[in-house]
Every structure is written in C-alpha cells, then in structure tokens.
Amino acid sequence: MSAITSTDGATPAIPVGTTFRGVVLESPAETKIQETIGTPEEMAKFDSGLAFGPNTELRWQRLRSGVFRTVTIDDRVEGNLEPIDAEPARVLLWGDWNGDAWSEGRIPKPIDSYPARLRGHRAAVRIRHYRLRNENGTDTFLFRCVDFETYEEKP
Numbered sequence: 001m002s003a004i005t006s007t008d009g010a011t012p013a014i015p016v017g018t019t020f021r022g023v024v025l026e027s028p029a030e031t032k033i034q035e036t037i038g039t040p041e042e043m044a045k046f047d048s049g050l051a052f053g054p055n056t057e058l059r060w061q062r063l064r065s066g067v068f069r070t071v072t073i074d075d076r077v078e079g080n081l082e083p084i085d086a087e088p089a090r091v092l093l094w095g096d097w098n099g100d101a102w103s104e105g106r107i108p109k110p111i112d113s114y115p116a117r118l119r120g121h122r123a124a125v126r127i128r129h130y131r132l133r134n135e136n137g138t139d140t141f142l143f144r145c146v147d148f149e150t151y152e153e154k155p
Contacts, residue, residue: 003081004132006071011040012049012060013070020053021147022115022125032113033102035148044068052125052145073130073144086129086141092151093123121150 007013014037025032025046037043037051043060051058060070073081095102097120101110126147132140 003075003077003079004071004073006069008063008067008069010067011044012058012068013072014040014043014051014058015056015072015074018053018056018058020051020056020058022050022052022145024050028108030109031107031111033111033115033118033148034113035115035117050145052147054146057144057146073142075128080133082131082133084129084131084141086143088127090124090126090149090151091145093125097121115148118148118150122152124149124151 020037021035023032023034023037025034025043026048027046030046032046043049044062047062049058049060055075057073058070060068062068075081075083093102095104095107095111098110099120101112102114102123103110125145126149127143128146129141129143132142134140
C-alpha cells in the first residue's frame with residue numbers, strides 16, 4: 001500500500017480513526033479555519049478542503065462532475081515516502097486580525113471561524129517535508145501540513 005492514496009466519491013473520504021489538528025474549508029462564499037473535522041456530509045458543503053494532523057493530511061476538491069477527489073498522505077503507511085529535513089518548517093498565513101475576524105484581500109469575506117488558540121496572533125502552519133521515491137527511479141519532493149501554531153517575529 002502507498003503512503004499517498006487518491007479516491008473519488010460523493011463526499012470527501014475521511015479515514016476512520018485519524019486525528020486532525022487543523023481544517024481549512026473553502027467555497028466561493030465562505031472560508032473556515034477550525035481544529036476539528038466534521039462528517040463527510042458537512043465537508044461536502046465546501047468545494048475544497050484540507051485537514052491535517054500528526055500523521056495524516058487529507059485534501060479534497062469537488063470536480064466538475066460533482067464528485068470529490070480526496071488525496072491522503074499517511075505517515076503510518078510504509079512505502080515510498082521518506083521524511084527529510086528541509087526548510088521552511090512553517091508557512092505563515094496571510095491576513096490581518098481586526099479583533100473579531102481575520103481578513104485577507106483575496107478572500108471575499110473575513111474569516112470569523114478561527115481556532116481560539118490562534119486568535120489575535122500571527123498564525124502559521126507547521127509542515128513536514130518528504131521525498132517520494134517514484135517507480136521510474138526519480139524523486140519527487142513534497143510537504144504536508146501537520147498543525148497550526150502561533151508565530152511571533154523575533155527582532
């Protein structure tokens with residue numbers, strides 16, 4: 001079995017027993033950032049999404065046909081995915097905190113659904129880097145999201 005899998009279905013395929021620490025949900029009308037994942041039916045209300053945790057990242061996208069394509073990266077599955085040391089260790093999230101919500105010019109509405117531990121702080125997503133060994137002998141380098149964290153710039 002591969003550490004990276006792809007499935008198509010009527011709702012996003014959420015692996016049973018997986019712990020997620022961050023979820024980003026996107027539709028043309030709304031963006032939500034939260035720490036828990038809902039049911040597949042709740043996730044299907046959004047055109048795309050990302051859920052991540054200590055061992056797994058899940059991404060889904062609604063295709064033109066209406067079917068969801070879900071891609072899963074799972075560290076617990078042995079295979080051709082090798083963790084590597086690489087930079088950056090985090091990706092900063094864009095936007096400005098206005099006291100009630102985050103706003104970012106490229107997102108139509110302010111994001112008021114936001115994890116409490118991040119409110120009022122500069123937010124980042126901690127990432128982990130990998131080398132994917134391809135069957136043809138080449139390598140593909142990728143990263144996956146692991147957790148939200150606060151980030152304070154050092155002088």
